[in-house]
Amino acid sequence: MVAVDNYIALSAILFTIGAAGVLTRRNAIIILMSIELMLNSANLLFVAFARQYASLDGQILVFFVLTVAAAEVAVGLALIVAIFRTRKTINIDEMNQLKG
Amino acid sequence: MDGNLITFYILAAVAVGAGLGMLFSKNAVYSALYLILNFATVAVFYLILGAPFIAMAQLTVYAGAIMVLFLFVIMLLGTERLAGDTALIWQKPLAWMLVLFLLFAGTYQLGLPGLTEAQIQAFPANSGGPAAIGEALFRGYLLPFEVTSVLLLVAMVGAIVLTKWEGKQEG
Numbered sequence: 001m002v003a004v005d006n007y008i009a010l011s012a013i014l015f016t017i018g019a020a021g022v023l024t025r026r027n028a029i030i031i032l033m034s035i036e037l038m039l040n041s042a043n044l045l046f047v048a049f050a051r052q053y054a055s056l057d058g059q060i061l062v063f064f065v066l067t068v069a070a071a072e073v074a075v076g077l078a079l080i081v082a083i084f085r086t087r088k089t090i091n092i093d094e095m096n097q098l099k100g
Numbered sequence: 101m102d103g104n105l106i107t108f109y110i111l112a113a114v115a116v117g118a119g120l121g122m123l124f125s126k127n128a129v130y131s132a133l134y135l136i137l138n139f140a141t142v143a144v145f146y147l148i149l150g151a152p153f154i155a156m157a158q159l160t161v162y163a164g165a166i167m168v169l170f171l172f173v174i175m176l177l178g179t180e181r182l183a184g185d186t187a188l189i190w191q192k193p194l195a196w197m198l199v200l201f202l203l204f205a206g207t208y209q210l211g212l213p214g215l216t217e218a219q220i221q222a223f224p225a226n227s228g229g230p231a232a233i234g235e236a237l238f239r240g241y242l243l244p245f246e247v248t249s250v251l252l253l254v255a256m257v258g259a260i261v262l263t264k265w266e267g268k269q270e271g
Binding site: 006 | 119145157179260
């Protein structure tokens with residue numbers, strides 16, 4: 001059996017990649033994708049610990065995170081489409097006005 | 101080194117490689133495809149960890165529905181590539197420094213002794229299947245499960261309201 005440390009390390013690396021995407025990329029869609037990657041790394045850790053403690057609660061939490069991620073993506077992409085209609089760009093640096 | 105560990109390292113290499121591919125692709129469509137590969141690898145991890153229902157939900161919801169939505173929006177807007185560079189020059193080095201710090205903060209405790217003994221226990225067979233998950237959802241987590249449906253309804257209404265075309269003629 002694989003020790004849970006390996007899963008912690010993998011999850012940390014994937015989370016860091018996602019955080020790097022949020023901090024360094026300027027494309028709003030790629031930033032949303034990076035957020036998905038971070039949520040996914042947290043899910044992986046939930047399942048690994050559910051396995052370690054032989055409990056189903058972690059898997060149930062993954063189910064809820066999956067739902068929240070789906071809702072977040074739907075609203076986030078709708079926002080990006082709405083912003084693109086008025087500003088004609090999805091560059092994060094150029095979204096600097098509250099009134100479009 | 102036993103076979104489980106070798107499988108883990110191969111899959112982990114694919115997952116991290118796909119994540120890095122998503123991070124460094126110039127084209128947003130490639131990023132989305134790399135992310136689908138990453139999600140599929142994580143689904144295999146779920147299968148190894150005794151969570152077949154979560155693995156299938158991951159494939160259908162994440163790799164299926166969410167990423168198709170991403171690809172659809174990328175192609176709808178036609179914004180695979182962004183023109184121009186970032187406006188703030190100091191922002192990128194600072195971001196990478198913070199990222200390295202985050203990686204250190206997330207992993208430094210793994211080197212400490214006393215953690216490596218925590219081997220993953222054997223799970224009772226068939227415990228992460230749809231029947232077990234459904235029973236847990238509808239017994240202990242009934243209220244959160246019902247609230248989830250309201251959340252999805254709100255998200256759906258929000259997405260429709262935000263993207264509704266007002267019919268205004270914009271000059």
